[in-house]
Structure formats: C-alpha cells, structure tokens
Amino acid sequence: MCARFAAMASPCELLIDNCDQTIAYQLASLAYRETKRIEQKFSRYLSGNLMSQINNSNSRPVGIDEETYRLLVFATTCFELSEGLFDISSGVLRRVWKFDGSDLVPTAAQVAALLPFIGWQKVVYNKDSITLPTGFELDFGGIGKEYAVDAVAKLCTKHQPGLSVLVNFGGDIQVTQPRVNSSSWQIGIEDPNSHKDALKVLTMKTGGLATSGDARRFLLKDGIRYSHILNPTTGYPIIHAARSITVTANHCIQAGLLATLALLQGENAETFLAAQNVKYWCVR
Amino acid sequence: MQLIKGHKNSSHSSKAKNISSALAAATCALLGTPAMAETVDEGWQIDTALLYYGESDRVTALEGVVAGKKDFGDEHIFSGKLVIDSLTGASASGAAAQPGVQTFTRPSGNGQYTIAAGEIPLDDTFKDTRVQLDAQWTQPLWEDMRGSTGIHISNEYDYLSVAFNGSFARDFNQKNTTLSAGLSYAFDTIDPEGGRPVPFSEMVVDVGQFASEEAYENAFDATRQEGSDDKTTIDLLFGVTQVINRRMLMQFNYGYSMSDGYHTDPFKVLSVVDSQGLTQTLLHENRPDERSRHNFYWQTKYAMDNGVADVSYRFSTDDWEIDSHTIDSRLRFNLTDGSYIQPHFRYYQQSAAEFYQPFLLDGDPAPQFASADYRLGEMTAYTLGLKYAMTLNNGNELGFRLEYYQQGSKNSGFSEPGVLQDLDLYPSVKAIIAQVSYSF
Numbered sequence: 053m054c055a056r057f058a059a060m061a062s063p064c065e066l067l068i069d070n071c072d073q074t075i076a077y078q079l080a081s082l083a084y085r086e087t088k089r090i091e092q093k094f095s096r097y098l099s100g101n102l103m104s105q106i107n108n109s110n111s112r113p114v115g116i117d118e119e120t121y122r123l124l125v126f127a128t129t130c131f132e133l134s135e136g137l138f139d140i141s142s143g144v145l146r147r148v149w150k151f152d153g154s155d156l157v158p159t160a161a162q163v164a165a166l167l168p169f170i171g172w173q174k175v176v177y178n179k180d181s182i183t184l185p186t187g188f189e190l191d192f193g194g195i196g197k198e199y200a201v202d203a204v205a206k207l208c209t210k211h212q213p214g215l216s217v218l219v220n221f222g223g224d225i226q227v228t229q230p231r232v233n234s235s236s237w238q239i240g241i242e243d244p245n246s247h248k249d250a251l252k253v254l255t256m257k258t259g260g261l262a263t264s265g266d267a268r269r270f271l272l273k274d275g276i277r278y279s280h281i282l283n284p285t286t287g288y289p290i291i292h293a294a295r296s297i298t299v300t301a302n303h304c305i306q307a308g309l310l311a312t313l314a315l316l317q318g319e320n321a322e323t324f325l326a327a328q329n330v331k332y333w334c335v336r
Numbered sequence: 337m338q339l340i341k342g343h344k345n346s347s348h349s350s351k352a353k354n355i356s357s358a359l360a361a362a363t364c365a366l367l368g369t370p371a372m373a374e375t376v377d378e379g380w381q382i383d384t385a386l387l388y389y390g391e392s393d394r395v396t397a398l399e400g401v402v403a404g405k406k407d408f409g410d411e412h413i414f415s416g417k418l419v420i421d422s423l424t425g426a427s428a429s430g431a432a433a434q435p436g437v438q439t440f441t442r443p444s445g446n447g448q449y450t451i452a453a454g455e456i457p458l459d460d461t462f463k464d465t466r467v468q469l470d471a472q473w474t475q476p477l478w479e480d481m482r483g484s485t486g487i488h489i490s491n492e493y494d495y496l497s498v499a500f501n502g503s504f505a506r507d508f509n510q511k512n513t514t515l516s517a518g519l520s521y522a523f524d525t526i527d528p529e530g531g532r533p534v535p536f537s538e539m540v541v542d543v544g545q546f547a548s549e550e551a552y553e554n555a556f557d558a559t560r561q562e563g564s565d566d567k568t569t570i571d572l573l574f575g576v577t578q579v580i581n582r583r584m585l586m587q588f589n590y591g592y593s594m595s596d597g598y599h600t601d602p603f604k605v606l607s608v609v610d611s612q613g614l615t616q617t618l619l620h621e622n623r624p625d626e627r628s629r630h631n632f633y634w635q636t637k638y639a640m641d642n643g644v645a646d647v648s649y650r651f652s653t654d655d656w657e658i659d660s661h662t663i664d665s666r667l668r669f670n671l672t673d674g675s676y677i678q679p680h681f682r683y684y685q686q687s688a689a690e691f692y693q694p695f696l697l698d699g700d701p702a703p704q705f706a707s708a709d710y711r712l713g714e715m716t717a718y719t720l721g722l723k724y725a726m727t728l729n730n731g732n733e734l735g736f737r738l739e740y741y742q743q744g745s746k747n748s749g750f751s752e753p754g755v756l757q758d759l760d761l762y763p764s765v766k767a768i769i770a771q772v773s774y775s776f
Contacts, residue, residue, distance in 0.1 A: 122365065122366050122368075123366065125362075125365065125366070126362050126363070126365070126366040129358065129359070129362035130359075130362070133355040133358055133359060199366070202363075202367050203367075206367060206368075236411075253410065253476070253479075254409070254410050255407075255410060255411055301356075301360070302360065302363070303360075303363045303367060305363055305366065305367070306359055306360055306363040309359055309363075310356070310359065313355070327353060327354050328354055328355065328356045329354070329356060330356065331409065
C-alpha cells in the first residue's frame with residue numbers, strides 16, 4: 053500500500069506493508085499533518101512562523117517550545133562533533149552562493165562580508181528561549197527533512213505498532229520495523245551521474261537511510277567545480293567533496309548527519325565513514 | 337573560528353574519529369526514543385537441530401544439523417549446512433520369510449546372522465555415520481534477476497556423493513511472478529565393504545560345506561566385483577512462483593532427473609523359492625543402470641489471520657514404472673505473538689517398479705533385472721506430526737517436533753506358492769521422529 057504527497061520541497065511517500073486501505077489512509081493523513089506541522093514551524097522560507105520570528109529577532113530573546121529546544125541541542129551536538137563544520141547558522145552564505153549550475157562564483161569580499169554573521173557558538177539558548185545575534189539566521193535545512201521522516205515514522209509506530217512502514221521523503225528514509233514475512237524493502241540509490249537509472253539497489257529490514265549531496269547543485273568556473281557543501285569557517289565550498297553520500301543507521305536523522313558530516317570531510321569522506329562502522333555508499 | 341579550522345585540519349587528515357555513538361545518543365535524545373544497541377551489520381543467522389528417528393525393531397538414527405546464513409549486503413547471501421547422522425540397526429534384506437530358521441552371510445563376507453522362523457529377514461549390519469556439507473551462494477545478477485550456485489558433499493563409510501548446482505531466478509510483473517531454472521550435477525561413488533556383488537550371483541553361506549576358511553573366501557570372492565562403481569545424476573528444474581493475492585502464493589515446478597551408473601543396492605538379495613514356497617537359494621539383486629524421472633510439484637501457501645496453511649502435491653513418474661503421489665500439508669496456528677503449533681500430515685503412495693519381485697520362482701527364466709527391495713514395491717506411507725515453537729525473550733526460537741511415520745507394503749499381484757501364503761512377505765515400518773531445534 054502506498055500513499056504520496058508533496059511537502060518540504062520533496063516527493064513524500066509512505067509504503068505500508070500488508071494492510072487495508074483504511075489503515076493506509078489513516079497513516080497517510082497522520083503523516084501529512086505531521087510533515088506540514090514541522091514544515092510550517094521550521095521552514096525559513098515562510099513568514100510569520102517560529103523560524104522567521106527567530107531570524108528577525110535582532111538580538112532579542114524569542115520564546116521556544118520543548119521540540120525546538122531538542123532540535124537546538126541536537127544541532128549543538130552536531131556542531132561540536134564536526135568541530136564547527138556543521139553549523140545551522142551558516143545558511144546566510146546562500147545569499148552569495150547560488151548553486152544553479154552557472155559560473156557565478158562570489159568575490160572574496162562578498163564571502164568575507166558574511167563571515168561575521170556565522171558561528172553557532174555565538175548563539176545563546178536555553179529551554180525557554182533563544183537569542184540570535186543581529187544579522188544571524190538559523191537554517192534547519194540540514195536536519196529538518198530527516199527529522200520529519202523520523203517524526204512520521206515514530207507516529208506510525210505509535211498508531212500501528214505491528215506494521216512495517218517505509219517513510220521516504222525524497223530519498224531520506226526510515227523503516228519502522230521488519231516486514232511480516234521478514235522480507236526486505238528494496239531501495240534504489242539514484243546515480244548522480246545519470247538522473248534516471250538507479251545506481252544500486254539495496255535492501256532494508258529496519259532503520260534509517262539518508263543521502264547528502266546533490267549533483268545538480270554546483271557552480272562551474274574556470275574548470276573548477278564548486279560543490280554546494282560550504283565550509284562555514286571559510287565561507288567557501290568544501291574542496292574535493294564527494295558528489296553524494298548515502299548512509300544507513302538506526303534513525304534517518306542519524307544517517308543524514310553522518311552523510312553530511314562525511315561530505316564536510318572533503319577528500320577524507322571515506323576514511324571518516326569507515327571509522328563510523330556504518331554501511332555507506334560514496335559517489336565521487 | 338581559525339582555531340577550530342586549524343584543529344580540524346590536523347586531526348582529520350591523520351585519523352578519523354568515531355562519532356557514531358555520540359550521534360546516536362543525540363538522536364535518541366532528539367526523538368525521545370530509548371537508546372538501542374547498534375545493529376548495523378546483520379550477523380549470522382544460525383539454525384541448529386537434533387533429530388531422533390527410531391523405527392520399531394529396525395533402524396535408529398540420530399542427526400545433528402547446524403545451518404548458517406548470512407546476508408553480506410544487498411542480498412548477497414551465503415548459506416551453509418553441516419549434517420552429521422549416525423545410523424544403527426537392521427533393515428529388510430529382500431529375502432522372503434520362511435517357516436524355518438534361515439542363515440545368511442553378512443554383506444561384508446565376515447560372519448553370519450540367523451533369522452527365526454516366520455520372521456522377515458533383516459540385515460542387522462546396518463551401521464554408518466554420514467557427514468554432509470552444503471554451501472550455497474546467492475546474489476542479484478542484474479535487475480530482477482538472481483543467480484545461485486552451490487556445492488553438496490555427502491560422505492559415509494562406503495558412499496561418497498559430490499554435487500554442484502546452479503540456478504537463475506527472474507522476477508516479472510512487479511515481482512508477483514518469478515520464473516526459475518536450475519541444473520544440478522551429482523557424482524556418486526560406492527565402494528561397499530566386501531565388494532559389490534556380481535548380479536544374480538548366489539549368496540555363499542558357509543554351512544560346513546567348505547574344507548577350509550580359504551575355500552569359503554574363494555567362493556565368496558567369486559561372487560564379488562573388483563573396485564568401486566559410480567553413478568552420475570543430472571537434475572533439471574523449472575519453476576514458476578506466482579503471488580495470487582496478498583494472502584496466497586502458488587508454486588509449480590517441473591523437474592527432470594537422469595541418472596546413469598550403479599543403481600543396485602549391494603546389500604539386497606532375492607529368495608529363489610520352489611513350488612512349495614521354500615527357499616532354494618539367495619541371489620544378489622540387479623537393477624538397470626539408467627533411470628529417468630519426471631517430477632511435477634504444486635505448492636500453495638495461504639496466510640491466515642493467525643497462521644499459515646501450506647499444502648503441496650507431487651506426482652513423480654519414472655522409466656522404472658514407479659509412479660508416486662505425495663500430499664503434504666502443514667497448518668501453522670499462532671497461539672500468541674511468540675508461539676505457534678503446526679500440525680503436519682503427509683501421505684505417500686507408490687506403484688512397484690517393473691522389475692520388483694518379492695521372490696523368484698525356481699525354474700523360471702532368469703530376468704534381466706530384479707529386486708525384492710520393499711522400497712521399490714507398492715507401498716503407502718503416512719506421517720502425522722505436531723510442532724510447537726516459541727520465541728524466547730532474547731528473540732531466539734526454540735521448537736519441538738514429534739511425528740509418527742507408518743509405511744505399509746502391499747502385494748502388487750504376485751501369487752504366493754505354498755508356505756509363503758501363510759507368511760508375512762511385505763515388511764511394514766513404524767517410526768517415531770522427535771526433533772528439538774534452536775535458532776539464533
């Protein structure tokens with residue numbers, strides 16, 4: 053049974069093992085509502101939501117709820133584990149880096165002008181509020197979709213504890229539990245070089261899978277390919293970044309972070325991944 | 337910021353550090369899920385079983401099985417199995433029961449055994465240990481196509497079998513239909529203790545007629561052939577598996593099997609009786625050295641709300657004129673989430689081989705082939721069993737199976753001269769099968 057909808061700028065689907073239409077419909081509407089809720093709350097492209105309040109707070113504290121606090125704590129852990137490379141305050145760099153396949157590489161002055169507005173360590177928050185320095189912007193783009201996948205998977209497990217559900221938001225995937233006949237879900241990883249053909253078919257019984265990297269988002273100037281993965285400490289794209297990295301882990305968001313952190317390692321991505329004891333596929 | 341950057345360069349280029357567990361803990365805190373052990377790599381799935389098979393007054397077997405399976409990722413699957421069994425006891429030799437005591441020479445030529453009046457002659461020298469090894473590798477070949485190849489080795493004291501197999505399976509119709517084709521080639525070598533008997537040679541029984549041990553041995557050796565013999569078997573299998581609906585799966589297989597070589601059982605004999613039904617002499621059997629068989633198999637599995645029904649039927653016909661029908665059914669009922677019972681019923685029926693003879697008549701022209709092995713005669717057999725299995729707290733499965741097997745042979749139209757009319761010529765077998773299995 054399959055249910056599809058569009059949210060978070062991605063095709064979203066729920067594959068449900070062996071159930072009737074009523075249950076599928078119930079899970080699909082739950083999933084849709086949960087996804088929309090998260091998108092409404094954390095998208096930086098919407099106005100009037102929590103994110104826009106925070107991003108336009110000009111150093112004034114903004115009240116936050118428990119869910120937001122948990123996401124901020126998670127982002128802090130990722131910032132620390134990546135030694136500053138994963139920084140949800142680095143989204144401002146997108147004002148000058150527009151990865152549209154063109155050769156519009158920003159000038160060094162343009163990049164340098166933004167660096168003072170980046171730095172997670174300068175953000176202060178607690179359980180009740182967050183204070184963002186003026187000019188700063190938060191961007192949950194790096195974890196929002198994976199978080200939504202996990203949140204939907206959790207809801208499905210809560211409402212249908214016996215069912216195996218595969219939650220797939222544009223390639224970020226969580227399988228709630230093994231299927232009844234203990235067969236696997238089959239997942240095709242897209243080949244960034246060809247768009248159409250699945251590069252590899254892999255199987256999942258349970259757990260999460262996520263892919264970071266996007267072959268279609270880059271700049272090309274003077275023969276140099278600039279990947280869309282930016283180093284928040286320099287303001288420039290990571291050098292020798294892999295085209296795409298897919299990782300499996302217990303949870304989708306965990307897989308997504310490992311994939312993103314690996315991309316941030318540049319040419320050391322494979323070494324980094326090998327040290328994590330996870331299954332991964334790295335496309336160069 | 338500069339500090340962080342400098343630090344990063346020095347640490348990451350030298351040695352990547354493991355952040356998985358810190359990230360896993362952070363994820364659990366974020367999602368509000370309990371922390372769980374990292375189960376990224378699936379380990380071996382091991383099945384073990386110990387089986388007891390006991391026929392009343394006949395063969396007793398004890399069998400241990402260890403089977404392992406591992407998915408090396410993306411359905412690249414290795415499976416292996418080791419089976420060790422030991423057989424002891426007696427089995428029907430093919431000789432007819434007689435109103436008086438009968439004396440037989442053991443197949444090895446070393447020693448004799450006697451059978452009481454009215455009893456079906458059983459050769460009690462049956463004792464063997466068999467070791468069997470299987471290894472199989474299966475993997476996707478390209479889209480919707482899987483390939484599998486394997487080797488099988490089975491070795492006992494006087495018998496060695498080595499087989500290779502290969503098969504392809506292809507999914508169609510959104511994986512609702514699977515077509516498969518397979519081939520297996522087996523090479524068997526037999527080298528019985530005491531040698532292979534010369535076809536239709538008389539069993540040499542020392543009842544004092546020999547002047548010396550050497551004279552007996554010379555007479556015995558004259559009934560034996562030198563060296564070992566072998567048999568090759570080629571099996572072809574074609575199958576269709578079809579998903580009928582969400583609950584039902586159906587499978588049809590056709591198999592063709594050709595074997596060439598030594599098919600005779602070196603331990604089986606035939607009684608030559610006179611018009612009174614009294615045994616005059618005993619001859620070693622002889623079977624054709626070729627056999628080809630067609631197998632037709634149909635199986636349906638149906639998933640019920642709280643269990644699984646599995647029913648199959650097999651029809652087999654061969655150029656020895658043995659036609660057989662097998663009906664096998666298992667019904668699994670889930671008692672709780674972690675336990676089930678599974679009754680089992682199997683019915684088997686076969687017609688006799690064209691060269692099957694319960695005995696030979698003295699004075700009749702010698703046949704080209706003949707065997708009194710009850711397994712080639714007309715027979716019916718059924719099995720009734722029950723299995724109970726439960727999932728333990730640690731997720732491993734423990735199962736118990738108890739079955740009763742009964743097989744009866746029939747006279748397929750042979751007239752019985754004289755004393756044979758009052759004797760039981762067709763052995764029946766009753767057996768108990770008990771098994772304990774554990775999967776982890």
